[in-house]
Amino acid sequence: MRTVTAGAARRLGGVAALAIVMLVLVAGCSAPRQATPEAGSGTNEPSPTRPVPGASSTPVPVPGPEAELERVRGLVARPDVLELRDGDGAVVTTLSYMSAAGEAIAALSVVFDGPPSSEEYSGTMHSPPGVRHRWGGFVLDERLYDEQMRSDKELDYLVWPRFAIFFDAPAGNDIPMSSVQGIQAGDSWEFASAQPGFDSELFTCVGTPVDVLDISAPDGTAAQATVIVLESDEGSVRWVAAPEMVADGCA
Incomplete structure (x- = not known):
């Protein structure tokens, strides 16, 4: 069993159902919309020490031996990858949101000492079907986009991630x-808005950007991916999520 140290983050109250409003990207839409939990459904877990910030988001290979993944003591959301860090804040490996969801689930099942609970959901006119995989306060939202359309429409970048992640509890x-x-x-x-990178001037369809990365679409068009935070009615951070795209507007 891992030993953790209580941190300053406030507990999230109550257990509520997580509902995901999926990414919007259809012909004629002005901008994509990232999946959005309608309510936090944290598990009232105590807040351990925060992951040590500062490492690069440059992807590194997923380690093969389970022993390497068992060194992971913190998760850090970046615009393009999920960083898995050790107790000193060093990056053990990264999981790209464009990689196969199954690979990420396998790695995280080692990190979290067991498989997730999983729930399928249906697609809509504006969003694909998918599966929500949950370990406590962590959700991996597997997106089942049409892969032929991904290729035909040149959407093989973070606007159509193969999975997204949500932290709706401190741990x-x-x-x-x-x-x-x-x-x-x-x-x-107040704490979140005082942090470097918090930028309420940048528009996203949901939340506020806190970590922005310049990227290019397959056709060379400039784009920006970001990590977002959402404010709760109580004036706290409801959840942290990635990836979300900086946009000009939303459908």
Whole structure:
């Protein structure tokens, strides 16, 4: 069993159902919309120490031996990858949101000491079907986009991630989870808005950007992916999520 240290992040109250409003990207839409939990459904877990921030988001290979993944003591959301870090804040490996969801689920099942609970959901006119995989306060949202359309429409980049992630509690199964600055679900909005990278001037269809990465679409068009935080009615951070796209507007 992992030993963790209580941190300053506030507990999220109550267990509520997580509902995902999926990414919007159809012909004629002005901008894509990222999946959005309608309510936090944290597990009332105590807040362990925050992951040590500061490492690069440059992807590194997923380690093969389970022993390497068992070194993971924190998760950090970045615009293009999920960083798995050790107790000193060093990146053990990264999981790209464009990689196969099954590979990420296998790695995280080692990190979290067991498989997730999984729930399928149906697609809509604006979003694909998918599967929500949950370990405590961590959700991996597997997106089942039409792969032929991905190729035909040149959508093989972060606007159509193969999975997205949500932190709706400070920790999942005793693994602390945060943005690169250390923002966690349950933190005060005052704390979050004071962190470097928090940018309420950038528009996203949901949430506020806190960590932005310049990227290019397959056709060379400039784009920006970001990690977002959402404010709760109580003035705290409801959840941390990635990836979300900076947009000009939403359908």
